Amino acid sequence: MSRMTRSAVRGILATLMVLLGAVATLMTSPTAASASPIGATELGAVDLGGYCRSQGNVDAVLSGGTAYDWHCRTRDGQNTDLSFTKACQWTYPGELPGSAAFVFDRIDNFYAPASVQCWKASTDEVTAPALDGYCSHHPTGDRAVLTGNTVYDWKCESQSPNGPVYSPVNVLQACQQTKMRNSAVDRFTNFYDPYSWQCRV
Known part of the structure; x- marks a missing residue:
């Protein structure tokens, strides 16, 4: 390979390194990050x-x-x-x-x-909240139970010597735990359908 050819190859390689560096910078820039959810x-x-x-x-x-x-x-x-x-x-x-x-x-x-x-x-993307998982990690509950016919009738149930004890379910926290994101939010599509809770991000 001639001296001129080797020089040309080195120039091409140097150009490629500059281009790769520019791409890496763009991928880690705030603009690229803001494109993610x-x-x-x-x-x-x-x-x-x-x-x-x-x-x-x-x-x-x-x-x-x-x-x-x-x-x-x-x-x-x-x-x-x-x-x-x-x-x-x-x-x-x-x-x-x-x-x-x-x-x-x-x-x-x-x-x-x-x-x-x-x-x-x-x-x-729409995800149902993991209410059982929320209650199992909650200090005052072991599992989620439905005590009525509306979305507000979910409770965390725990056992005591005097029988079951019920505590409110915080569905917003359940969604944030389910999605593992503090930016998750809860909503229901039908108040009279207890299973219509959704988690959105």
């Missing part, structure tokens, strides 16, 4: 009135003391059901660039109608 984030309140009007109704009305008592009022004075998820997606359309993000509703307290909030997940 960061977890569910709260967007804010849902505009139920605006959503109902966008559907040709007069406004949103509250007819009771729970989150499910929100309705759209039609022009002839009738109340119709509404979808909190669709209302959130209408309220925050800019948060739906594609399948990597998903806007959903979260009811913080079923008995507080104003607690309906909109959130954005970093993925479309």
